[in-house]
Amino acid sequence: GENVEQHPSTLSVQEGDSAVIKCTYSDSASNYFPWYKQELGKGPQLIIDIRSNVGEKKDQRIAVTLNKTAKHFSLHITETQPEDSAVYFCAAIGDNNNDMRFGAGTRLTVKP
Amino acid sequence: EADIYQTPRYLVIGTGKKITLECSQTMGHDKMYWYQQDPGMELHLIHYSYGVNSTEKGDLSSESTVSRIRTEHFPLTLESARPSHTSQYLCASSELGAWDYGYTFGSGTRLTVV
Numbered sequence: 001g002e003n004v005e006q007h008p009s010t011l012s013v014q015e016g017d018s019a020v021i022k023c024t025y026s027d028s029a030s031n032y033f034p035w036y037k038q039e040l041g042k043g044p045q046l047i048i049d050i051r052s053n054v055g056e057k058k059d060q061r062i063a064v065t066l067n068k069t070a071k072h073f074s075l076h077i078t079e080t081q082p083e084d085s086a087v088y089f090c091a092a093i094g095d096n097n098n099d100m101r102f103g104a105g106t107r108l109t110v111k112p
Numbered sequence: 113e114a115d116i117y118q119t120p121r122y123l124v125i126g127t128g129k130k131i132t133l134e135c136s137q138t139m140g141h142d143k144m145y146w147y148q149q150d151p152g153m154e155l156h157l158i159h160y161s162y163g164v165n166s167t168e169k170g171d172l173s174s175e176s177t178v179s180r181i182r183t184e185h186f187p188l189t190l191e192s193a194r195p196s197h198t199s200q201y202l203c204a205s206s207e208l209g210a211w212d213y214g215y216t217f218g219s220g221t222r223l224t225v226v
Binding site for chain 2: 032042043045046087091107
């Protein structure tokens with residue numbers, strides 16, 4: 001089955017700096033890779049996703065890159081703001097999977 | 113507005129009590145899930161359902177049970193709560209067959225068993 005590994009587990013950056021979170025997956029059949037943001041006291045919310053037919057996707061300050069050959073994908077947040085502080089999860093799934101596999105999460109802290 | 117609702121948000125109960133955590137969604141999604149989230153953040157799948165009358169156990173062994181009598185409703189029950197059940201419980205849903213769309217999560221129930 002699929003196994004998703006996520007690094008780092010904690011990340012602290014200064015406001016305005018960039019933050020990068022990396023994930024690797026094991027199943028080459030996986031072809032959908034969403035990212036979730038979980039704020040304190042809330043459930044995870046989908047913030048961006050990428051499918052295997054593209055290598056990069058951007059949405060304002062957030063971007064995701066995918067390297068299918070190396071089986072890794074990354075979340076990039078530029079010009080970080082204190083409200084970006086949260087736990088971020090990567091995930092992977094393919095059309096032969098029963099359910100989505102999540103990484104262990106990254107706790108991002110943006111210091112003002 | 114389509115959404116997924118969990119009640120209660122917070123619950124403190126005594127050991128040995130029976131409890132049911134409620135989860136309802138208005139999106140008509142066939143697939144529903146229960147995750148247990150430990151203090152270290154990681155999400156552990158404990159139950160899932162593909163539709164009415166379908167229930168499956170997830171990766172993490174759990175003493176809880178679930179039922180799916182209606183598409184929109186997926187309650188989780190603990191027959192006899194123990195302190196080891198103290199955790200955050202998250203419910204999620206997705207469309208059957210639409211594997212390449214994200215899950216929608218509820219806000220969670222934080223359960224404390226004393």
